Each structure stands twice: as structure tokens, then as C-alpha cells.
Amino acid sequence: MSVVIIKAGLFSSIQDEGRKGFQHLGINPNGAMDIRAMQTANALVLNDVSEAVLEMYFPTPILQFKQPAFIAISGADFTATVNGINIPINQPIFIPANTILQFTTKKWGQVAYLAVQGGFDLSEWLDSYSTNVKAAVGGFEGRILKMGDSINLNYKPSKKETSKAYSIMPWKASVSAFYHSKALRFIAGNEFEELTATSKNIFSSGLFSILPQSDRMGFRLNGTALEFSENKEMISVAVTKGTIQLLPNGQCIVLMADHQTTGGYPRIGHIISADLPTLSQKSSNDFIAFTKVSIEEAEILLIQQEQHLHQLTNACILQLDAYHRH
Amino acid sequence: MYLPQPNIYPAGDSAITLQWGDTINEDANQQVMQLFNSLQDFPLPFITDIIPAFNSITLVYDIMDWHKKNSHVTCFEHIKIELLNRLQTPKENQHTNKLVKIPVCYHYDLAPDLEEMAQLTQLTTETIIHLHCQPIYKVYMIGFLPGFPYMASVDPSIQMNRRAEPRHRVPKGSIGIAGEQTGIYPMDSPGGWQLIGQTPINLFDVTNENPCLLTPGDTVQFYPISLTEFETIKKEENQ
Numbered sequence: 001m002s003v004v005i006i007k008a009g010l011f012s013s014i015q016d017e018g019r020k021g022f023q024h025l026g027i028n029p030n031g032a033m034d035i036r037a038m039q040t041a042n043a044l045v046l047n048d049v050s051e052a053v054l055e056m057y058f059p060t061p062i063l064q065f066k067q068p069a070f071i072a073i074s075g076a077d078f079t080a081t082v083n084g085i086n087i088p089i090n091q092p093i094f095i096p097a098n099t100i101l102q103f104t105t106k107k108w109g110q111v112a113y114l115a116v117q118g119g120f121d122l123s124e125w126l127d128s129y130s131t132n133v134k135a136a137v138g139g140f141e142g143r144i145l146k147m148g149d150s151i152n153l154n155y156k157p158s159k160k161e162t163s164k165a166y167s168i169m170p171w172k173a174s175v176s177a178f179y180h181s182k183a184l185r186f187i188a189g190n191e192f193e194e195l196t197a198t199s200k201n202i203f204s205s206g207l208f209s210i211l212p213q214s215d216r217m218g219f220r221l222n223g224t225a226l227e228f229s230e231n232k233e234m235i236s237v238a239v240t241k242g243t244i245q246l247l248p249n250g251q252c253i254v255l256m257a258d259h260q261t262t263g264g265y266p267r268i269g270h271i272i273s274a275d276l277p278t279l280s281q282k283s284s285n286d287f288i289a290f291t292k293v294s295i296e297e298a299e300i301l302l303i304q305q306e307q308h309l310h311q312l313t314n315a316c317i318l319q320l321d322a323y324h325r326h
Numbered sequence: 327m328y329l330p331q332p333n334i335y336p337a338g339d340s341a342i343t344l345q346w347g348d349t350i351n352e353d354a355n356q357q358v359m360q361l362f363n364s365l366q367d368f369p370l371p372f373i374t375d376i377i378p379a380f381n382s383i384t385l386v387y388d389i390m391d392w393h394k395k396n397s398h399v400t401c402f403e404h405i406k407i408e409l410l411n412r413l414q415t416p417k418e419n420q421h422t423n424k425l426v427k428i429p430v431c432y433h434y435d436l437a438p439d440l441e442e443m444a445q446l447t448q449l450t451t452e453t454i455i456h457l458h459c460q461p462i463y464k465v466y467m468i469g470f471l472p473g474f475p476y477m478a479s480v481d482p483s484i485q486m487n488r489r490a491e492p493r494h495r496v497p498k499g500s501i502g503i504a505g506e507q508t509g510i511y512p513m514d515s516p517g518g519w520q521l522i523g524q525t526p527i528n529l530f531d532v533t534n535e536n537p538c539l540l541t542p543g544d545t546v547q548f549y550p551i552s553l554t555e556f557e558t559i560k561k562e563e564n565q
Contacts, residue, residue, distance in 0.1 A: 020374040020375060020386075021374060021375055022375075023375040023376075023377045023386070024362070024375070024376055024377050024378060024468060024541070024542055025468050025472065025473060025537070025538040025541065026468040026469050026470060026471055026472045026473055026474050026538070027472045027473075027537070027538075028472075029375075125532065126537070132472075134471070134472075134513070134515075135471075135472045135513065135530070135532065136532070137532040142532075187336055187338070187339060190333075190335045190337075190343070190345075232348070235348070235349070235350055235379070235380050235381055235382075236379055236380065236467065236469060236476070237337075237343060237345070237379045237382045237384065238337060238341070238343065238377035238379060238382070238383075238384030238469075239337070240337050240338040240340070240341045240384075240386065241338070242338050243337070243338060260469060260470055260471075261377060261468075261469045261470075262377070262379055262467065262469030262470065267337075270336070270337065270338035270339065272339050273338070273339050273340055273389075295336050295339060295400060295402050296400050298339035299339055299389060299400050299401055299402070302339060302340075302389055303389065303390070303393055306390050306393075
């Protein structure tokens with residue numbers, strides 16, 4: 001039994017925490033743009049937080065569940081509905097067979113995640129379910145989802161569940177620890193000090209807009225052009241998700257989940273991991289600003305976020321347990 | 327031998343880079359490959375990726391795995407110290423990097439930049455082919471695309487700058503030149519290198535347990551084949 005795509009979305013793909021351990025072969029990590037939303041959706045349905053989920057941009061796909069399922073949506077708020085009735089995000093929901101899940105309006109954010117209890121019945125490639133569109137491998141047939149695709153679910157409903165009506169579980173995940181609306185924090189990149197004093201100042205105080213050419217590979221920014229004191233040729237070096245490269249035209253690109261493994265542009269900074277969920281949820285034409293922090297602060301913020309996720313995961317287990325006893 | 331200390335800096339809050347100098351040189355790359363081999367043979371905990379490049383090596387780590395057991399210094403400082411220790415007392419097994427012989431068809435149909443290159447260098451295409459096939463190239467790094475090898479060094483007389491306008495589609499298997507580097511496109515892709523031939527061999531095969539033919543540190547030598555041989559090998563490769 002499965003979930004069927006009855007209308008394709010803009011760019012829907014299967015993602016998990018990303019493919020680790022193969023970057024020395026040029027195999028990039030891919031993975032969810034907003035790792036925290038992916039993990040939250042999983043925690044709500046009591047999956048391992050690293051389980052593969054469906055990542056969706058607006059306009060989203062329309063999905064039909066051919067079987068009962070226990071689902072949760074997290075990340076962007078696209079006004080989720082089941083059979084035309086609005087449902088909350090960040091809250092687990094039981095849906096019966098033949099439920100239609102669709103999203104009607106983009107209210108907040110850029111990318112949403114659907115987790116199903118038990119996960120999708122797919123095969124791993126190099127220890128990950130993430131879709132690598134360029135190499136056409138991983139996820140569902142190595143590509144974005146299209147109309148008619150049918151993805152099997154691992155969850156096998158009991159007889160009793162088959163006759164149950166849809167129900168919203170009475171607990172909600174708090175995701176406020178994962179997002180903020182302030183300047184995005186970065187640690188200095190190896191070439192940051194080579195910027196002119198003016199450019200350093202502009203980067204840490206100015207506003208930059210996100211260009212429409214942005215995608216899962218990177219967010220292209222538009223702002224006052226930045227300059228180095230002297231132009232040096234760079235030798236290619238490994239880059240990471242969140243690396244801010246300065247292009248020869250003085251504009252920046254922030255590398256995201258589908259980034260290449262190596263790059264030859266100067267690195268003026270790296271968005272801290274704790275702020276990548278906030279950045280992932282920005283849409284084109286949104287304005288962003290940057291503020292510099294130390295690696296110590298970046299590590300502390302990342303650990304705090306992980307601890308919040310851990311508490312969230314435990315709370316979900318307790319809630320479901322209490323619900324069943326009740 | 328004089329071993330300069332690398333410049334060590336964060337590549338994000340979950341990655342660390344060690345870099346030797348600002349140029350491509352054999353000494354720096356030997357340091358990179360020694361650390362790469364050492365970390366593959368005797369891994370450090372918490373490391374999820376080890377990415378060598380020409381004169382640098384970057385390690386991606388899982389800060390939470392580290393935090394569960396330690397909390398007195400930053401994870402970055404801790405890994406930096408571990409790496410400096412490792413550089414002083416390297417551990418590694420004997421490594422014999424493989425030599426891979428790769429057939430290349432230099433027929434004009436598969437080598438769109440070869441004729442212009444001959445005009446610019448004032449060399450015959452036969453000479454260019456000979457010069458391209460003579461060296462044993464070293465795979466310094468793999469990047470840009472899954473399995474794309476950056477190899478050096480190309481004979482100075484056939485070194486060419488990248489094209490001013492990159493192509494929207496470079497066919498899979500194309501052999502390119504960019505300055506002193508030569509590379510192979512493992513799949514169809516946009517690209518700006520000067521294309522002088524094509525190999526029928528698959529460099530990247532998702533059905534294979536080891537999907538990439540080459541790994542950093544390997545060596546490569548090209549040998550010329552005819553268009554007929556190209557078609558035959560290509561058919562066999564994709565059966």
C-alpha cells in the first residue's frame with residue numbers, strides 16, 4: 001500500500017540527513033534543506049529522527065494515501081488540508097485510507113516536510129535515502145516526484161485502524177528554538193580578513209536580497225558588491241553547507257544542501273548550523289542580514305538546538321504513550 | 327625533509343581544513359595524501375567525511391557525537407589538536423595507489439576543441455595526442471561532479487585556459503584540459519574545459535558497489551583508440 005502523487009509539485013524529493021562519507025569521491029551530501037523540520041516531522045510520528053521524508057516546495061504536490069497512515073508535517077506552513085479540512089502542522093495526525101493531502105496557501109516559509117510513521121519503502125544508495133538529482137540516484141528513482149508516482153509505505157495498518165476516522169493527536173511540537181527573524185549568524189571564512197574594511201562593514205551591517213535563481217544548490221544574494229584588498233587566485237578546496245562564497249562580480253552565494261563538494265571561490269564566511277533552518281525557510285526577494293560570531297558560540301548554539309530536539313523527541317514518546325493508555 | 331605547518335581553520339562549525347601554502351605543489355599534496363591515508367586507515371572518532379584537495383584536506387565532523395563524551399574545549403580545538411598529533415606521528419598502512427589506463431578516442435567528432443587547439447599551439451593533432459598520452463597523471467582530488475578527477479600535470483606546450491563561454495552540455499566521458507589540469511566528465515554536465523577527446527569507459531556507475539572508478543591518489547595514463555574501438559568498448563561498458 002502506498003501514497004500516490006495525483007498532481008506534481010514544483011520540486012518534491014525524498015531526503016534524509018544527507019549522504020555522509022563519500023565526499024572525497026565528489027559525491028555531495030544532498031539531504032533536507034531544513035534538517036530541523038525534517039527531524040521534527042519524524043519525531044512527531046515516533047520515527048528515528050533521521051528517517052527519510054518528503055521535501056516539498058510551493059506549489060506542493062497533491063497526495064492520496066491508499067492506506068491509513070500516521071503523518072506529521074513540519075517546516076513551512078503551506079496551509080495543509082486533508083479532504084478539504086484544514087489541519088495543523090507540527091502536530092501528528094492519523095488519516096484513513098483514501099485521504100487526500102494538499103496544501104492551499106503559502107503562509108510562512110519556503111520548504112515543508114512530510115513524515116509518515118515507519119517511513120517510505122525505498123532502497124538506500126551509499127547509506128542514504130537522499131535524492132541526488134544530478135547523478136539520478138537515491139530517493140525515489142533518483143529524481144523529483146511526478147504525477148502518478150506511487151511510493152510504498154513501510155507502515156502496515158492493523159484491521160482496527162482501517163475503520164478509524166481521521167484524528168489530530170492532542171500535542172504539538174514547539175519549533176521556536178529552530179527559527180528566528182534576526183540577522184543570520186556566521187563564523188569568519190578563511191578569506192574574510194582579506195575583504196576591504198568597507199566590505200567587511202557592509203557584509204556585517206547591510207541587507208542582501210535572495211535572488212530567484214536560488215535553489216537547493218545555493219542561495220544567490222544581491223547587495224552592495226564586496227571587494228578584497230587584493231585579488232588572489234584560489235585553489236579549489238572543500239566547501240560545506242552554509243559556506244558563503246564571494247563570486248568575481250562581488251556578489252555572494254550561500255551553498256546549500258546540493259552544493260558541490262569543492263569550490264574555487266573565496267570563502268568569506270560560513271552560516272552557523274543553528275541558523276541554517278532559518279535560512280532554508282527564506283523565499284526569493286526576502287532580505288537577510290549577517291552578524292559574526294565565534295566558533296565557540298556557533299558550537300554552543302548547535303548543541304542547544306540538538307538538546308531541544310532531543311527533548312522534543314522524548315516528549316513525543318511520552319505523549320503517545322499517555323494517549324494510548326487514556 | 328622540511329615539513330611546514332599547515333594553516334588550520336574552520337570550514338563551518340562542523341568542519342576543519344588544513345591547508346599547506348597557496349600553490350599546487352607536490353610536497354603539499356604529499357602531506358594531504360599522507361593524512362588522507364592515515365585517517366582512512368586509522369579513523370578519528372566523530373569524523374564523517376575526509377575531503378582531500380590539491381593543497382588542503384577538510385574533515386567534516388559530528389559535533390554531537392563529540393559533545394556526549396567531552397565538553398571542556400570546543401570540538402574544533404579538540405580535533406585540531408588530534409590532527410596536529412597525527413601529523414607528528416603519522417600512522418598508515420602501506421598504500422599502493424593503482425594505475426588506471428584509460429582509452430581515449432581523439433576523433434574530431436568527439437573532440438570539439440582539438441582543431442582550434444592545434445591552430446593555437448601550432449602543433450599537429452598527432453603531437454597533441456602523443457603529448458596528452460605520455461605522462462602518468464596523478465589524481466589530486468575528485469570534485470565538481472561525482473567521480474570527476476582533477477589530474478595534473480599536462481605538458482606545458484598543450485596547456486589551455488578554460489573556454490570563455492562554458493558549454494551548456496558536455497557529453498559524458500569527455501576529456502578536458504584547463505591550464506595544467508586534465509579531467510574527465512563522468513556524466514553529461516555544463517562545463518568550461520577544452521574538450522580534446524572522449525573515453526567510452528564509465529567513470530561513475532551507480533549500480534557498482536564502488537561507484538567511482540578513481541579515488542584521490544590514483545594515477546592515470548591515457549591511450550588513443552579509434553572511433554570503431556570507441557563504439558565497441560562503449561557497447562560493452564553499457565551492457
